[in-house]
Amino acid sequence: MSSTQVNSHAGSQSILKWLTTIKLIKNNPDLHHLVIALNEDKELKTLLNQVSQETSNKILALMFLELKTIHPEYAPYFESLLRIGQSKPNLSLLIQTAQWLSNQPEEFHIHNQKLLEKNELSSSFYKALRLWGDQLILQQAQDQSNIRELYLNELFPDIKNVQVPVGVIHEESHHPNQVDMLYVCAIATVMGAKRIFEFGTYRGQTTCGLAAIAPDVSVYTLNLPPDQDPRYAPYIGSFIKASPYKDRVHQLFADSTQFETTEFAHSMDYVFIDADHSYEGVKNDTIKALEMLKPGGTIVWHDYAAKSPGVYRYIQEFSAERPVFRIRNTCLIVYRDGVSVEQFEPATMLSSLENAEYTPEKQQRAE
Known part of the structure; x- marks a missing residue:
């Protein structure tokens, strides 16, 4: 198995662990096929595109709550980030998150203190997030403009x-x-x-x-x-x-x-x-x-x-x-x-x- 495959598998398992921890799988039948496929280590982008937008946003919100749990000292910051998404109904949490992640350097710093490195987030999740975010951000821009x-x-x-x-x-x-x-x-x-x-x-x-x-x-x-x-x-x-x-x-x-x-x-x-x-x-x-x-x-x-x-x-x-x-x-x-x-x-x-x-x-x- 190549290093790329190992990293991809580790990323999938990390996401599976997160989903299991927050008990989202048990309470959401929409994710049943996602769990099975994650165990088979299929391409995450394809899997996530199969779930509804509401479920997608729920996953992202809960993942941020999970990050807040891992780093309690920054809980107010993550709560603020979640509120931004909730206070703008015309902008999904996904767009807010993708914009925020896109602007981060290789290390996340909040109030001049290192929070975590990008590679500590699942690389598979990050790529899927960027793909989703890019599509939604540009679609929103195009919907409000004269671009054919x-x-x-x-x-x-x-x-x-x-x-x-x-x-x-x-x-x-x-x-x-x-x-x-x-x-x-x-x-x-x-x-x-x-x-x-x-x-x-x-x-x-x-x-x-x-x-x-x-x-x-x-x-x-x-x-x-x-x-x-x-x-x-x-x-x-x-x-x-x-x-x-x-x-x-x-x-x-x-x-x-x-x-x-x-x-x-x-x-x-x-x-x-x-x-x-x-x-x-x-x-x-x-x-x-x-x-x-x-x-x-x-x-x-x-x-x-x-x-x-x-x-x-x-x-x-x-x-x-x-x-x-x-x-x-x-x-x-x-x-x-x-x-x-x-x-x-x-x-x-x-x-x-x-x-x-x-x-x-x-x-x-x-x-």
């Missing part, structure tokens, strides 16, 4: 014929979805972009992927100067230096809040925003992207996800004035100048067994 979710092929029907370099994937990032940057380059390709602006260079992998889409493309990439970003300084643009497409790349160094767009006004076919993820940062970069965008151009934002509250909060606000698309199963938001989000007719996708079996209507009936 489509598959990539529905929005760009010719994209299936596009080739992009696999080198844009940053495997070391441990990001759960590695297709996002492939999509970023594919969209630029299918749109025939010749002048591209990127907010946030980092190592330059995406930069080089964008530079590879055509011989006559020019990519302008903006990043903080190395002396203002010492943590990332050794890595900024490292891929560009060794790239065969480096002559197509123009590196710019400035704080984007101080960056003047006059030279680039209304000249960019495509703008990619993946820099400062704070609300103020995303807002600034978006305003400047619009100043540089050509009529009919495209803006793409990365990290529209619960882990980046500044991004999804600003996109929600932005979409009230300029509706946008979200690429399904990614962290990408797309704005296409001159394209009506409401009236846009998605391309027909090839039918598949998955589509036939898992339509939203069937899912709703099942629930």
Whole structure:
């Protein structure tokens, strides 16, 4: 058995112990299949998705009560956390908990004292919590905004014929979805972009992927100067230096809040925003992207996800004035100048067994 399997099994057993301790199993038939499956060490995400939302929230609330028991000195804090969820009926306890956990470092500190390490929480439970929380937080944001979710092929029907370099994937990032940057380059390709602006260079992998889409493309990439970003300084643009497409790349160094767009006004076919993820940062970069965008151009934002509250909060606000698309199963938001989000007719996708079996209507009936 691998170490991963051992950890997963330990996590499942830990959750089983918690559920047994709080006597939730005995009093809730809805969890009967969950207990059996936990003993068989099946994937927790699948199991938890089978229980009702009410039961899910009850599990989370009771788990926090269990944490309070383990650390009685912090009982008032955990009670306060539970009250937050209960005082906001429009926000489930799950959302509150996921937001709180997402913002914690590797060690939890309350009042400057170490509480517990993340790995002391079951890793399986933590992953399931993040998956639930991400889905609910984003769904809530989308329900209150003009964001239309489509598959990539529905929005760009010719994209299936596009080739992009696999080198844009940053495997070391441990990001759960590695297709996002492939999509970023594919969209630029299918749109025939010749002048591209990127907010946030980092190592330059995406930069080089964008530079590879055509011989006559020019990519302008903006990043903080190395002396203002010492943590990332050794890595900024490292891929560009060794790239065969480096002559197509123009590196710019400035704080984007101080960056003047006059030279680039209304000249960019495509703008990619993946820099400062704070609300103020995303807002600034978006305003400047619009100043540089050509009529009919495209803006793409990365990290529209619960882990980046500044991004999804600003996109929600932005979409009230300029509706946008979200690429399904990614962290990408797309704005296409001159394209009506409401009236846009998605391309027909090839039918598949998955589509036939898992339509939203069937899912709703099942629930």
